[in-house]
Amino acid sequence: LVFLCEPNNPTGQCTKHSLLTAILERCRECSALLVLDECFLEFLPDRKERTLLPYLGQYPNLVILRAFTKLYAMAGVRLGYCVCSDAKRKEQLMESGQPWGVSLLAQEAGVAALSEQAYADRVRKLVEQQRPILVKGLRQAGFTVWEGKANYLLFRSHDATLGKRMEEAGFPMRDCSNYHNLQPGDYRIAVRTEEENRGFLEALFLCQGKKQL
Structure with a gap:
C-alpha cells in the first residue's frame, strides 16, 4: 500500500505528472495499491491536468481521496470520499466502514457546495x-x-x-x-x-x- 499526497503536505509542492504515472504503473507491477490524496488539488488552476482521475478505469489499483472540507472551508462537517474502479474493493471499503459514515447534514452541505462554482x-x-x-x-x-x-x-x-x-x-x-x-x-x-x-x-x-x- 503506497500513500501519496498531491500536492504534498506540508510543502505544497507538486509531483511531475510523468513521475506520478510511473509510480502508478510500478505499483500495478508490484500488485500494490496506490492511494492518492488529492484533497488540496482543487486549489490549483491546473487541477484538471494534474489529477489521476482519468486513470481510474485503466488502473484498478488506484484509489483517489477527495474532500469538500478544504476548498469549501467546512472542516467540521468531515465530508470526504474516495474514488476507485475496482467494484470488489469498493464493497470491501463499504463493509469495513461505519454504517452511517456521512451524516445527512454533511451530504446536504456537499450538494450545496457543488453549486458554489x-x-x-x-x-x-x-x-x-x-x-x-x-x-x-x-x-x-x-x-x-x-x-x-x-x-x-x-x-x-x-x-x-x-x-x-x-x-x-x-x-x-x-x-x-x-x-x-x-x-x-x-x-x-x-x-x-x-x-x-x-x-x-x-x-x-x-x-x-x-x-x-
Missing part, C-alpha cells in the same frame, strides 16, 4: 494572488520558504519558540516538527485574505524585533 473560483484566484506576497514577506523576514502551489506554505525559522509567540499575538501556526525529516522551527501557514496576511506578516516581524520592509 463562483466561490471556488474566487478562492483559487485569492490564493494565487496572495501566496507570492506571503512568500516575499517570509523571505524578507529571513526565513527559508518552500514555495508550494497549495493554499499553505512551509517555512523554516530556526526558532522553536516563534510558534508560541505568534499564537499569543493571535496568529497560530502549524508546528511541523513532528513531520518526518522536519525539525523544531518548521511551520506551515495558510494563505488567507490580503488583510489577514498583512496582519500576520506585521506580527511576524514584531515577534522578531524587526521592521517590515
